[in-house]
Amino acid sequence: MAEEEAVRVLGFLPSPFALRVEWALNFKGINYEYKDEDIHNKSPELLKYNPVHKKIPILLHGSKPVVESLVIMEYIEETWPQSPILSKDPYERAMSRFWAKYGEDKCIPALFGFFTKQGEEELVESLKTLEKGLNGKKFFAGETIGFTDIALGWIPVWLKISQEILGENLINEQTHPLFYAWSRDFLDHPVIKEKLPPYDMLLAQCQAVHDRLLASSKP
Amino acid sequence: MGEKGEVKLIGAWPSPFVLRARVALNLKSVDYEFLQETLGNKSELLLRSNPVYKKVPVLLHHDQPICESLIIVQYIDEVWPGPAILPKDPSERALARFWAAYVDDKVFPAMQGMMKAQGQEEEKSVIDQLLGGLQLLEGALREVGKGKRFFGGDEIGYIDIALGSMLGWMRVTERFSELKLFDAEKTPLLVQWADSFTSAEAVKGVMPETDKLVEFAKILLARFKSQA
Numbered sequence: 001m002a003e004e005e006a007v008r009v010l011g012f013l014p015s016p017f018a019l020r021v022e023w024a025l026n027f028k029g030i031n032y033e034y035k036d037e038d039i040h041n042k043s044p045e046l047l048k049y050n051p052v053h054k055k056i057p058i059l060l061h062g063s064k065p066v067v068e069s070l071v072i073m074e075y076i077e078e079t080w081p082q083s084p085i086l087s088k089d090p091y092e093r094a095m096s097r098f099w100a101k102y103g104e105d106k107c108i109p110a111l112f113g114f115f116t117k118q119g120e121e122e123l124v125e126s127l128k129t130l131e132k133g134l135n136g137k138k139f140f141a142g143e144t145i146g147f148t149d150i151a152l153g154w155i156p157v158w159l160k161i162s163q164e165i166l167g168e169n170l171i172n173e174q175t176h177p178l179f180y181a182w183s184r185d186f187l188d189h190p191v192i193k194e195k196l197p198p199y200d201m202l203l204a205q206c207q208a209v210h211d212r213l214l215a216s217s218k219p
Numbered sequence: 220m221g222e223k224g225e226v227k228l229i230g231a232w233p234s235p236f237v238l239r240a241r242v243a244l245n246l247k248s249v250d251y252e253f254l255q256e257t258l259g260n261k262s263e264l265l266l267r268s269n270p271v272y273k274k275v276p277v278l279l280h281h282d283q284p285i286c287e288s289l290i291i292v293q294y295i296d297e298v299w300p301g302p303a304i305l306p307k308d309p310s311e312r313a314l315a316r317f318w319a320a321y322v323d324d325k326v327f328p329a330m331q332g333m334m335k336a337q338g339q340e341e342e343k344s345v346i347d348q349l350l351g352g353l354q355l356l357e358g359a360l361r362e363v364g365k366g367k368r369f370f371g372g373d374e375i376g377y378i379d380i381a382l383g384s385m386l387g388w389m390r391v392t393e394r395f396s397e398l399k400l401f402d403a404e405k406t407p408l409l410v411q412w413a414d415s416f417t418s419a420e421a422v423k424g425v426m427p428e429t430d431k432l433v434e435f436a437k438i439l440l441a442r443f444k445s446q447a
Contacts, residue, residue: 052321052355061310064310066310066317068316068320070320071313071317074316075310075312075313078309078312090298091280091285091294094285094291094294097287097290098285098286101290102271129271132271
């Protein structure tokens, strides 16, 4: 059966996009083999399976590659129906996809802009808008985590690290109470807790990126 | 199929993203009311239905709004019976989603970039991106379409809708830049595909005429320049 073919994930340890894939697989209890790629020295396998973008994550199911993390998440949902991450209702599905895309298109660039000291307002605004997607629920998917939660769940991690590196407290429990509560509940979920990159490692890597960016922007 | 009142589409005739929704609805033979927006004067209904982006298209089904063109197309595919827009097989679906995302992430921005490019160097860079992207799509058509008329095979599918909706604006880009985007030598399959898509039953009544788009583009450009 197709579902029983070997599953491999090509990732890169701090990558939030690879994390999404691993979270989705773990949530559904799917066994997979993880291979860490060096994105500065891309393997022939990476280049073979993602010739268009040459990026991770790549999901290999048997010999078939699937690329682009949100596309991979849809594939995972369709191939392994247990522990669904999307509702059966088409409207709810559309909402899940909408908020995942919103986070991707607005919150991620805003977070990067904040990290590189290009601006704060986009981050403040976009996270405020993201809160609307929760619509009084504990998670975007309702009582338990789902597609949108898994797609955007790394934002709290990277936000915490960014604020620590920058010495800022721009986004907190007072300014964004709903986002804060969701972040806490998401990171507390057993599946997520078990698959979080070590904080110190992430901090060190982001610090290095930050220092590099600062150095290159000096005249 | 479906009472006219229960399906509405808020749109604008020049928008390629609105066209995606219209083609999808047509493929499923869904009756709908088209609510035309006026440029520069967004309706109350639009602002209420899409408060996050305030953009068209918005599909209203039983007064519930669905936004973002590809999300709308997937919704239409999931709600209404009829010809499948996305294939059945998960890995084929993943490939369809991949190429549709490619159109939005690489092709459309390059087209926009051409209208806004300042100077020859910037223009050359976007032209390269656009032509390179189309070359890749030519390969994708060969691989995914397997020698048939459309990416979706014998019938229009998800990638056809994603890319085909851009044809009008691609023709506008060709007129403004004197550049040939579809070339019988370099992209022969896409040349044929463009004809097939434009003349398809679900498309021909709703694809805006290139001449009208050119006039509209001139208005947009004038606005853009006056704001620069």
